[in-house]
């Protein structure tokens with residue numbers, strides 16, 4: 001009997017477009033969150049400043065505020081006032097200086113600050129009021145931070161849909177916001193399929209039966225999900241039976257936005273994800289033209305989105321980054337979910353092309369090039385720990401030492 005024709009593999013780009021299209025432009029609900037707790041959340045409002053930052057011209061040095069025109073070689077200038085940060089000085093009397101500290105407002109009439117290292121205290125006209133000699137000729141404006149130089153009144157300082165990091169939280173606080181409107185965290189139910197799987201901690205290595213392996217996917221998937229801002233419900237391991245898979249899916253779909261599974265998405269007799277999801281909702285099972293990876297399932301179970309990742313650990317890890325991460329970010333309102341790539345030099349040869357788009361585990365070396373991990377098998381998780389990124393190699397492309405290739409830094413994706 002002739003073999004049925006091999007179905008064409010789906011290009012990654014097409015798969016990603018379809019995964020994102022399933023959202024239909026819908027986003028998660030939003031909620032208010034304390035600015036202090038909002039690291040990693042996605043902003044669901046514009047942050048517009050209701051003030052100028054800094055609110056007044058102020059000193060960027062400890063020193064003396066003065067008028068440049070008053071400075072002349074050998075001239076003693078009386079210190080007429082003292083302005084620490086947090087206080088408001090008086091207008092500067094002509095021919096005098098104000099002792100001033102970093103962050104303190106510049107008194108009106110002063111046009112520069114001289115740092116204390118460039119001044120020498122001298123005897124004033126009377127003992128109670130010190131005076132100084134300025135030892136350099138100051139320039140108008142020096143060591144003055146201008147009002148509004150950081151943020152102008154009415155400026156949009158953070159855009160809706162941006163992911164908040166430490167610097168953004170500081171900026172929001174600098175315009176007075178203690179609360180921010182953010183997308184709710186996607187609630188994700190996670191389970192692994194496979195009768196060979198054993199949870200670490202339940203059996204010691206020496207007691208593992210033949211054919212058993214520890215469930216590693218659960219651990220990195222839970223961590224990856226949290227890195228993209230999700231709340232994870234861990235449903236453990238589900239046995240390779242249709243009824244158990246249906247029951248786990250039904251439970252997982254309740255009160256969750258997404259159900260994420262690993263394993264069981266091939267079309268072998270022991271792979272029950274496909275028929276189980278089809279019983280409860282609908283499913284697209286794709287063979288994607290990527291390596292590692294390939295099988296990937298996407299659909300709905302009741303109201304929840306369903307995503308099924310391959311079981312091989314590296315395939316699962318890489319497919320998460322390529323397809324699930326963008327989906328979860330877009331769900332939270334992030335528009336730009338493309339993988340950030342940068343051109344770098346390959347310091348190795350990769351002579352055998354694959355018809356699929358490959359994501360090789362590589363590491364930047366001290367010479368600014370990329371080294372390749374020796375074993376690129378989809379089960380070798382050591383490669384992902386060794387590497388600090390993925391080399392995105394187009395289909396049917398070989399690599400020769402010295403070629404420029406596209407690098408995706410894991411730190412950029414997961415930071």
Ligand code: AMP
Nearest residue numbers: 192194215216217218263264310311312
């Ligand atoms: P599957 O996709 O279920 O056919 O699994 C493919 C390969 O990945 C098999 O060698 C499994 O033993 C392995 N695998 C599946 N799930 C996991 C897991 N959670 N942790 C580690 N390896 C797994």
Ligand code: MG
Nearest residue numbers: 193194263264
């Ligand atoms: Mg399996």
